[in-house]
Structure formats: C-alpha cells, structure tokens
Amino acid sequence: MRASRTLGLAALAATVVLTAACGTRSETGSGTPSSAVAVHGDAGAAVNTIAAQAISDLQRYWSEQFPKLYGSAYGPVTGGFYAVTPSTGPLPPCANAAADIAGNAYYCADRDVVAWDAEGLLPSLRKSYGDFVIPIVLAHEWGHAVQARAGFQGLTVTKEIQADCFAGAWAADVVAGHSSFHATAHDLDGALAGFLSLRDEPGTDKTNGSAHGSGFDRVNSFQTGFDSGPGACKDYRDGTPAVIELPFRPAADAASGGNASYDQVVQLAPVDLEDYWSAVYPALFGAPWKPVRQVLGFDPRRAPSCGGSPTGSYSLFYCVPDNFIGYDGVRSMPEFYDEGGDFAVATLLATQYGLAVEARDGDNSDDRTASLRGDCYAGAWAASVLLENRPTSNIRMSPGDLDKALAALLVFRGQDSTDRQGSGYTRVEAYRDGLLNGAKVCTGTMPGE
Missing domain, CATH: 3.40.390 (Collagenase (Catalytic Domain))
Known part of the structure; x- marks a missing residue:
C-alpha cells in the first residue's frame, strides 16, 4: 500500500520472525x-x-x-x-x-x-x-x-x-x-507459514x-x-479461482517494493478505515457509523488507561468504554513493520476496527469469536482496497500486500493466544472469508463454531 472485547492483543515477543509461528517440533x-x-x-x-x-x-x-x-x-x-x-x-x-x-x-x-x-x-x-x-x-x-x-x-x-x-x-x-x-493446529499454522515463504516474488x-x-x-x-x-x-481452470498476482504500478512502486513508510501507514490506514466503515456500516446495520475517537500510538512506559483500567500488558487493543484504538508505537508496531511490511501494520489496525464494529453492533460473542469476526472485517476492508471501489480511498494495494496481511494474522501473534484469538489457520480462514465474500458474511458463524 502506498483479544478481549475491551483490550485485544496481549504484549508480543520483542523479536518477530517468520519462524516464530512454529516453535518446537511436533x-x-x-x-x-x-x-x-x-x-x-x-x-x-x-x-x-x-x-x-x-x-x-x-x-x-x-x-x-x-x-x-x-x-x-x-x-x-x-x-x-x-x-x-x-x-x-x-x-x-x-x-x-x-x-x-x-x-x-x-x-x-x-x-x-x-x-x-x-x-x-x-x-x-x-x-x-x-x-x-x-x-x-x-x-x-x-x-x-x-x-x-x-x-x-x-x-x-x-x-x-x-x-x-x-x-x-x-x-x-x-x-x-x-x-x-x-x-495439530500448530502443525497447520506451520504449513501455511511455509506456503508464505515459498510464494512468488511480488510483482x-x-x-x-x-x-x-x-x-x-x-x-x-x-x-x-x-x-x-x-x-x-x-474444478480448477485457468482463471478459476482467480489468481491475485498484482503488477507494480507505477515503476516507482517497484523501486520501493510497494512499501509505504511506517509513518505513512499509521496515518493513512485509520483514515481509510474510517472512510470504509462510514459507507459500509450503515448498509450492514442500518445506523450511522460512529467514528473511532482516536488511534493512538503510545509509549508502553506511559500506556493509556481504558475505562480507568491499566493497559500496560497490551501491545494493540480497542478500548470499548473510551472508544479508541491503542498500539505500542515505540517497540511492537515498528517491529511489525520492519518484519512484515506496511500492509501487515494496516491489517492489525483493521482487526481492531473490526472490534469497534462489533461494539457498536452490540455483539456479545466470546473473545475467540469476536477476534475472528474482527479478522473477517479486516479482510472485507482489504477487498475494498484491492477492488478500488471507493473513490474516496487514500491507499492502493501493492504486490505482496495480501501476503503481508496473512503474515500479520499467522505469525505476528501473542504467546498462548490460540484460545483467545483462534489458531493462525482459523484467523487466516476468517480473513479470507471476509476478503472473498464481503463484510456481510462476517456477521454470521465464524470458523470453528
């Protein structure tokens, strides 16, 4: 591109690499x-x-x-x-x-x-x-x-x-x-991470x-x-299913590898997510979209409170009572960018917007279902970016961006987060469902239910 219902992702390991999805051998x-x-x-x-x-x-x-x-x-x-x-x-x-x-x-x-x-x-x-x-x-x-x-x-x-x-x-x-x-679910996560590592070069x-x-x-x-x-x-045939191999456009995009800077991502992605949900939320739920009050990058040594409660153990969260998204802007999120690229960061922010959608809709699902629904909504937003179907959108998808999104869900995970968020496999499955079928499908049954 150029969690609990209140908080979200717990603090993650300091060093995030592709191999972290696998850990010990089965x-x-x-x-x-x-x-x-x-x-x-x-x-x-x-x-x-x-x-x-x-x-x-x-x-x-x-x-x-x-x-x-x-x-x-x-x-x-x-x-x-x-x-x-x-x-x-x-x-x-x-x-x-x-x-x-x-x-x-x-x-x-x-x-x-x-x-x-x-x-x-x-x-x-x-x-x-x-x-x-x-x-x-x-x-x-x-x-x-x-x-x-x-x-x-x-x-x-x-x-x-x-x-x-x-x-x-x-x-x-x-x-x-x-x-x-x-x-096991851990083995399947490893298999999918392997596919990401064996992909074509972007472009x-x-x-x-x-x-x-x-x-x-x-x-x-x-x-x-x-x-x-x-x-x-x-039933596979040429063109069915569609292969999403995007070309670089323009040539300058190829020179940068399709990566926007970190500062651009954390500024532009929330603006585009607001634009998307201001159009889609009313069509889904018949009510106007209430904007997220703030998307805040914070220093974890001075983490903001949420509804009067501390958030120091969280790297990324949506605060329901105070209607803001917070992320560790000093360590974790910059590391996500360095390891996964711009659209990995945008995807993580999009999942928190998904939790905001659920809060507005009064969805009282358990933590795992809520997290997977947020992943699904993130996929639906990505589809809009991919299709370029909003003239007011401020970002465009580059080659490799969807791979970065999957890496964000599959690899950049909190420790022992499967029960709370779902396995990497089910998170990718939920994201893929939203991407291929639109936001409406995210209001239904989630993978594994």
Whole structure:
C-alpha cells in the first residue's frame, strides 16, 4: 500500500520472525517409513524418513480418492523417489545440473519420479516450520502426479495452486484421523507459514512459466482443499479461482517494493478505515457509523488507561468504554513493520476496527469469536482496497500486500493466544472469508463454531 472485547492483543515477543509461528517440533512423522517405499539416497536421514512415510500415506489416499474423482483406478507413482544431496550427487532423473534440484522438490511426469533436495530444502523447512511441512511438500508434488494421471492442462500457476489445493485435501484427511500422521493446529499454522515463504516474488506475472502464485493464492487454495475436499480442486481452470498476482504500478512502486513508510501507514490506514466503515456500516446495520475517537500510538512506559483500567500488558487493543484504538508505537508496531511490511501494520489496525464494529453492533460473542469476526472485517476492508471501489480511498494495494496481511494474522501473534484469538489457520480462514465474500458474511458463524 502506498483479544478481549475491551483490550485485544496481549504484549508480543520483542523479536518477530517468520519462524516464530512454529516453535518446537511436533512428533509428526516420527514413525518408521513403510517397507514398501524405497528411497534413493540416505533413507535413514530424518527428513527422508518422514518423506517415505508421507509417500506411503499419499499412495493410500489417492488410491481411495482418484477413482471417486475421475472414475478410473489410480496408478501409483512407480518411477522412483529420490532424496538428493545436490552438492555431491548423483542427480535424479529429469535433472541436468545440481541447480535443477538444489532448493527444490519436483514431480517429473516423463519419468513418473518424485525428487527432493534432502540437503538444503527439506531440512531448512523442517527447522523453520516443523515436521508436518515435509509431508505437505510431498502432498503438493503428488498433486502434480494426479494431474498427470488425469490429463489436466492449464497455465503453470493454475497447476501449482491446484496442487496446493490437493495438498490441503490430504491434510484434512490427516486431521480427520485417517492417516499415519497426526497434525495439530500448530502443525497447520506451520504449513501455511511455509506456503508464505515459498510464494512468488511480488510483482510476478501470473502468466509467467514459473509462477506458483502469491502467498495468498497458495494459502487460499490449500484452505479450499482442506475445507471442501479434493472435488473442489478438480474444478480448477485457468482463471478459476482467480489468481491475485498484482503488477507494480507505477515503476516507482517497484523501486520501493510497494512499501509505504511506517509513518505513512499509521496515518493513512485509520483514515481509510474510517472512510470504509462510514459507507459500509450503515448498509450492514442500518445506523450511522460512529467514528473511532482516536488511534493512538503510545509509549508502553506511559500506556493509556481504558475505562480507568491499566493497559500496560497490551501491545494493540480497542478500548470499548473510551472508544479508541491503542498500539505500542515505540517497540511492537515498528517491529511489525520492519518484519512484515506496511500492509501487515494496516491489517492489525483493521482487526481492531473490526472490534469497534462489533461494539457498536452490540455483539456479545466470546473473545475467540469476536477476534475472528474482527479478522473477517479486516479482510472485507482489504477487498475494498484491492477492488478500488471507493473513490474516496487514500491507499492502493501493492504486490505482496495480501501476503503481508496473512503474515500479520499467522505469525505476528501473542504467546498462548490460540484460545483467545483462534489458531493462525482459523484467523487466516476468517480473513479470507471476509476478503472473498464481503463484510456481510462476517456477521454470521465464524470458523470453528
């Protein structure tokens, strides 16, 4: 771009990085691989043990699902499974140089082969996002194997996001208890954070032969598969679902990476949110919008009170009795900006405007539902910015902004906040619902209810 009902987000860790979403490793994938899966490479390495277990389970899953989707039997992948050490080789089929596999995983239709970088890619992802990201990577590659068997044709980006959708469908099967894996909400948050890290560079043309989709596109497709099953993925076609890969405009936007300055964000976002809600609130609730009295960046050493109560343990909040939004403008919010960018900050402020909407509407939901509804309203506002449907709007969305928004919800979280706010996965789901379906949907049932 160029919480409790009274307070909101508790104080967050001082250093916020993408890997913070994952924390300690889960026990996912700690079992031994199926004896039927032979891996070329170091089969005893931890990442390859998990990969072999994933391969066995994916063959099981698709032998069940493929006939239901396509009306014919599933042919297992038989060309081999290659755990590659690019620095020493040997190279797997379909690779002509170490650079073809370094930092990569792929399915090669010509040889019916699945290969992965067991030296760099998988260990790095595992360290950052936990064990479950490894089977998710394999589930994505199996999506390409399914496409080969189904004769699917389309742009590269369409194939990639459909494979993400198929991976989400398999993950739902895991969560349902049908798999040898066991995935928690923490594991799913790690998987989504992994998708954000593997997104296209902002400004990538969606017709580019190597385009995989923005972080939002990839997360959106994963959640589509997870929520609706593989049948929803089968219907993908070029343009359906829409791929939100925005170009930089103008060239100066590219030079800045699409980032407004911190001072611009905290000044412009509240003005635009007021503009949005002054138009949308009356249409939703049949009453005029009451402006938020103040959006206040404060020094936590001199934190303002809310209704006479101290707020020193909070980094971001909406104060219901005094009708203002407060945020730590000395430490936490500037760090959010440094780590996540301008639209991450705007999104966090938008969630608090969502809480203000609920207060005006008399919504007495529990804290978790209120927080998710606020996330949904933030998504609805983002849709208005994206569509540029308000001539009075003072900001415009740049490439990568939606990825920044998801990072704000998925990664920039208070410690032990799942019960109060929902998991990162459910927060992203609520935001996506508002973005895709508008503010009206946010007045209904929230994810997980």
